Amino acid sequence: MTKNKPLDSLGRREFLKTAVAAAAAAGAARLGRSAAAFAAGDATGRLVDVNVNLGRWPLRRVRFDDTAGLASMLKERGVAQAWAGSFECLLHKDMAGANARLASECRREGQGILLPFGSVNPKFPDWVEDLRRCADVHRMPGLRLYPNYHGYRLDDPEFARLLGLAAGRGLIVEIALIMEDERMMHPLLRVQPTDVAPLAGVLKKTPGVRIVLVNALRALRDKALADIVNAGDVSVEISMLDEINGVGNLLSHLPPDRVLFGSYAPLFYFESAALKLRESPLTEAQSRALRFENAHRLLPDAG
Numbered sequence: 001m002t003k004n005k006p007l008d009s010l011g012r013r014e015f016l017k018t019a020v021a022a023a024a025a026a027g028a029a030r031l032g033r034s035a036a037a038f039a040a041g042d043a044t045g046r047l048v049d050v051n052v053n054l055g056r057w058p059l060r061r062v063r064f065d066d067t068a069g070l071a072s073m074l075k076e077r078g079v080a081q082a083w084a085g086s087f088e089c090l091l092h093k094d095m096a097g098a099n100a101r102l103a104s105e106c107r108r109e110g111q112g113i114l115l116p117f118g119s120v121n122p123k124f125p126d127w128v129e130d131l132r133r134c135a136d137v138h139r140m141p142g143l144r145l146y147p148n149y150h151g152y153r154l155d156d157p158e159f160a161r162l163l164g165l166a167a168g169r170g171l172i173v174e175i176a177l178i179m180e181d182e183r184m185m186h187p188l189l190r191v192q193p194t195d196v197a198p199l200a201g202v203l204k205k206t207p208g209v210r211i212v213l214v215n216a217l218r219a220l221r222d223k224a225l226a227d228i229v230n231a232g233d234v235s236v237e238i239s240m241l242d243e244i245n246g247v248g249n250l251l252s253h254l255p256p257d258r259v260l261f262g263s264y265a266p267l268f269y270f271e272s273a274a275l276k277l278r279e280s281p282l283t284e285a286q287s288r289a290l291r292f293e294n295a296h297r298l299l300p301d302a303g
């Protein structure tokens with residue numbers, strides 16, 4: 001059996017490698033304890049995650065990109081309900097097939113916590129039928145849209161028509177502004193963030209529609225964000241919020257009932273979103289609102 005070298009016999013490079021490895025292990029242990037404490041602190045299991053995704057990210061494998069594994073991970077971390085889109089809906093032309101698979105996966109492998117949010121592309125010829133199937137056949141509570149991947153702007157007349165149809169059926173509409181940091185994009189799949197500026201004008205003509213901006217807080221901040229949120233029933237989730245006391249700062253600019261918990265799992269680590277709540281000095285009322293009450297306002301059966 002090989003004996004450990006004494007510290008004074010280690011070379012500088014070997015010593016630094018050992019120290020970095022030890023620090024990484026300690027950090028991972030702290031992260032694990034924090035995640036466990038977060039789940040334990042929400043003993044009622046009433047955390048609603050409004051931004052998870054099923055299927056495989058087109059460009060690489062990620063942990064928990066199988067539905068059963070994702071559902072188990074979320075339940076272990078105290079999630080009672082997760083609003084699930086499908087990565088297939090980004091690039092597939094058969095939107096009806098992708099939506100059907102999403103609904104089936106949530107039903108068979110979702111362990112009672114996954115709610116399917118299908119997608120429609122208003123530039124496709126049969127999108128109205130896709131929307132009808134989401135609502136009537138699959139009984140989905142909402143839609144998740146990808147305007148930048150699907151090639152339309154928010155001032156497109158068909159987008160306004162889509163919002164009107166969704167509002168008429170009581171569907172929540174989640175709009176993904178981006179899906180990936182531009183620095184990580186494949187050279188052949190570079191897409192610009194969705195320009196959300198036209199949304200305020202569209203909402204004035206579409207009363208009753210409930211909007212959730214997904215993956216928004218990298219591209220949309222401060223007054224521009226507040227103006228959009230105040231233009232209608234618009235909420236935002238926190239998965240791409242990246243600053244110290246980010247949630248606290250966000251709540252100082254937005255109505256307290258318009259901020260939702262979202263993790264963007266499995267492409268993002270769930271623990272990252274969980275720790276955003278822990279590192280911000282939130283009141284108990286603010287924490288409850290963000291963890292599940294605001295989601296319940298939008299979807300009373302959530303959790």
